[in-house]
Amino acid sequence: MGKNKAEVIATALEESILRGDYHDGDRLDEIKIASEYGVSRTPVREALHKLVLSGLIEQIPRRGVFVRQPGAVELMELFEFMAELESCCGRLAALRISEEALETLRATNKASRLALTANDTDQYYEYNETFHSTIYRESGNRILESESLRLHQRLKPYRRIQLQVRGRPVQSLAEHEAIVASFEAGEPDKASQLLREHVAVQVEKFRHLLSSLELTD
Amino acid sequence: MGKNKAEVIATALEESILRGDYHDGDRLDEIKIASEYGVSRTPVREALHKLVLSGLIEQIPRRGVFVRQPGAVELMELFEFMAELESCCGRLAALRISEEALETLRATNKASRLALTANDTDQYYEYNETFHSTIYRESGNRILESESLRLHQRLKPYRRIQLQVRGRPVQSLAEHEAIVASFEAGEPDKASQLLREHVAVQVEKFRHLLSSLELTD
DNA sequence: CAGATTTACATTGTATACAATAAATCCCTT
DNA sequence: AAGGGATTTATTGTATACAATGTAAATCTG
Numbered sequence: 375m376g377k378n379k380a381e382v383i384a385t386a387l388e389e390s391i392l393r394g395d396y397h398d399g400d401r402l403d404e405i406k407i408a409s410e411y412g413v414s415r416t417p418v419r420e421a422l423h424k425l426v427l428s429g430l431i432e433q434i435p436r437r438g439v440f441v442r443q444p445g446a447v448e449l450m451e452l453f454e455f456m457a458e459l460e461s462c463c464g465r466l467a468a469l470r471i472s473e474e475a476l477e478t479l480r481a482t483n484k485a486s487r488l489a490l491t492a493n494d495t496d497q498y499y500e501y502n503e504t505f506h507s508t509i510y511r512e513s514g515n516r517i518l519e520s521e522s523l524r525l526h527q528r529l530k531p532y533r534r535i536q537l538q539v540r541g542r543p544v545q546s547l548a549e550h551e552a553i554v555a556s557f558e559a560g561e562p563d564k565a566s567q568l569l570r571e572h573v574a575v576q577v578e579k580f581r582h583l584l585s586s587l588e589l590t591d
Numbered sequence: 592m593g594k595n596k597a598e599v600i601a602t603a604l605e606e607s608i609l610r611g612d613y614h615d616g617d618r619l620d621e622i623k624i625a626s627e628y629g630v631s632r633t634p635v636r637e638a639l640h641k642l643v644l645s646g647l648i649e650q651i652p653r654r655g656v657f658v659r660q661p662g663a664v665e666l667m668e669l670f671e672f673m674a675e676l677e678s679c680c681g682r683l684a685a686l687r688i689s690e691e692a693l694e695t696l697r698a699t700n701k702a703s704r705l706a707l708t709a710n711d712t713d714q715y716y717e718y719n720e721t722f723h724s725t726i727y728r729e730s731g732n733r734i735l736e737s738e739s740l741r742l743h744q745r746l747k748p749y750r751r752i753q754l755q756v757r758g759r760p761v762q763s764l765a766e767h768e769a770i771v772a773s774f775e776a777g778e779p780d781k782a783s784q785l786l787r788e789h790v791a792v793q794v795e796k797f798r799h800l801l802s803s804l805e806l807t808d
Numbered sequence: 809c810a811g812a813t814t815t816a817c818a819t820t821g822t823a824t825a826c827a828a829t830a831a832a833t834c835c836c837t838t
Numbered sequence: 839a840a841g842g843g844a845t846t847t848a849t850t851g852t853a854t855a856c857a858a859t860g861t862a863a864a865t866c867t868g
Contacts, residue, residue, distance in 0.1 A: 378652065378851065404820080414853040419820090420640060427644045435595065436820055436859055448733075455734045458683075462675040516665075517672045521738075595821065621850080631823040636850090653829055653850055 379413050384421035386411075391430050391441055392531050398443040402431065428528075449532065450577060456529055457573035459522045460506070464553065464569035467512040468562040475512045479505060479554050486547050498543060499534070505550055509569070532580065539579050546572070596630050601638035603628070608647050608658055609748050615660040619648065645745070666749065667794060673746055674790035676739045677723070681770065681786035684729040685779040692729045696722060696771050703764055715760060716751070722767055726786070749797065756796050763789070 387407070390396065408418045422439050425431045432442040444452060482505050489497040510522040536542070549572045556565040604624070607613065625635045639656050642648045649659040661669060699722050706714040727739040753759070766789045773782040 380851085415820095416852055416854090420637075420851095423637060423640055424644065427641065437861090438819065451732045451734045454732055455738070458679040458735065462679070466675075515668045515671055517668045518675065521672070597821085632850095633822055633824090637821095654831085655849065 379411070379417040380420035380424070383407070383411055383413070383417055384424045387421060387425060388428070388430060391425070391443075392528075394443075394531070396441040396443075398441060398445075400441045402439045402441065404439075428524075450581070452525070452529060453532075453573065453577040453580065456522075456525050457570045457577065459518070459525060460509070460573050461566045461570035462518060463509050463513040463522055464556075465562045465566035466514055466518070467509050468557050468560060468565040470514040471512040471557050475508055476554070476557060478508055479550075479557070482508070483547065483550050483554060486550065490543055490547060495538075495543075502546070509553075533576065536576050536580050542579065545575075596628070596634040597637035597641075600624070600628055600630070600634055601641045604638060604642060605645075605647060608642070608660075609745075611748070613658040613660075615658060615662075617658045619656045619658065621656075645741075667798070669742070669746060670749075670790065670794040670797065673739075673742050674787045674794065676735070676742060677726070677790050678783045678787035679735060680726050680730040680739055681773075682779045682783035683731055683735070684726050685774050685777060685782040687731040688729040688774050692725055693771070693774060695725055696767075696774070699725070700764065700767050700771060703767070707760055707764060712755075712760075719763070726770075750793065753793050753797050759796065762792075 387402075396402075402422065404415045404418050404422070408415045411418070422431065422433070426433045426439065430442065431439050433439045482501050486498055486501040486505070489501060506526065507523065510519040510526075513519055513522075549568065553565060553568045553572065556568055604619075613619070619639065621632050621635050621639070625632045628635070639648065639650070643650045643656065647659065648656050650656045699718050703715055703718040703722070706718060723743060724740060727736040727743075730736055730739075766785065770782060770785045770789065773785055
């Protein structure tokens with residue numbers, strides 16, 4: 375496997391940041407991280423550069439790198455962008471989806487319902503991933519697919535919080551079924567609209583959560 | 592200015608590759624590039640990593656980095672993705688555009704028409720940039736804006752070729768005016784559709800160009 | 809005492825030397 | 839002579855030493 379130290383450190387740091395081990399504005403000391411992982415500064419620097427490119431940290435020349443947790447507005451923008459990407463995937467998938475993938479979606483939804491009645495949130499979460507990534511793939515556009523996956527990944531921690539809103543999973547599943555129906559009917563505009571709202575409603579719930587908890591210190 | 596050598600080399604290499612100085616599969620020798628630019632391997636490596644992230648070159652562990660010109664299918668996918676992004680921008684911009692920006696668009700189109708009658712292709716090209724980047728900005732979503740700009744930049748060389756198709760600029764400008772009209776009327780769906788087709792038609796023209804010239808050796 | 813200038817320090821940016829590894833070549837064996 | 843394995847070589851990956859630079863503190867001057 376391509377297991378060079380820079381990659382390892384990059385993913386480790388990425389998880390740390392997404393998990394919230396660092397606060398916004400914290401500086402990431404190259405030598406400290408290097409000694410923590412038992413390597414030299416070089417691979418650490420490469421790892422940091424990767425994270426800069428993915429937008430998780432900010433680099434100020436000759437000053438250092440700082441973690442940059444997205445603020446409320448940026449989170450909204452990220453979710454909105456996600457909604458738009460999903461919408462695109464849905465539109466294209468409605469035109470191109472294979473019978474096989476359609477069957478996968480039906481099966482996933484059926485399994486999701488079981489997980490829901492069993493109150494198995496983790497399992498449901500996993501099926502949710504399958505559902506969406508399948509749609510990304512069936513857009514038939516590899517660029518769109520990979521971009522969607524990337525953003526989906528980035529929003530993972532926030533979506534998780536969001537899914538714990540009472541009653542949301544039930545509604546979410548109903549929307550999934552409506553989306554599949556629009557695929558079966560071959561209605562690109564309908565699919566596009568449903569998927570956009572499916573994600574956009576999450577934004578709305580998230581906004582409520584935010585304003586009620588006032589996480590933005 | 593933040594003018595560290597890595598950045599300089601990255602942009603220089605990027606331009607070189609986009610200009611077509613390298614062929615698909617060419618290996619980029621770190622030490623050769625380093626000596627060319629009169630620096631050590633370190634900043635060159637950093638520059639190469641950046642290009643890997645932006646998808647211009649491919650890195651095979653312990654083998655080297657190779658330029659990776661997109662093939663015909665990937666180009667199609669890139670253009671299709673661009674069409675979808677522009678479509679999103681258009682939809683949101685129709686809902687959010689400021690009167691000021693609307694005026695900018697009108698002025699740009701007017702200037703474009705002048706450039707067109709004067710046969711000033713470069714000037715027209717520049718106005719085209721302004722037109723589209725304004726729409727990106729007026730989407731009101733900074734993530735969407737920057738992603739659109741990034742892809743727009745990446746497709747620059749191919750779009751340039753495409754604009755030289757006879758009669759295309761005239762048609763393009765007409766489409767621009769229709770788009771502005773949909774903004775003025777505040778019709779998001781119309782704007783979305785117009786912008787998607789505006790880019791998608793480029794894909795079509797490009798496909799013709801490709802198949803006629805058979806550039807895919 | 810306040811402000812500016814200089815000096816010291818902390819931190820990133822760069823260079824070079826060394827290690828690891830994979831491809832290619834060459835030699836040995838059958 | 840052909841095939842396989844060891845060796846060599848080319849190239850990336852990593853470590854460390856050094857240079858550049860920006861910040862902050864300390865000192866000097868008005």
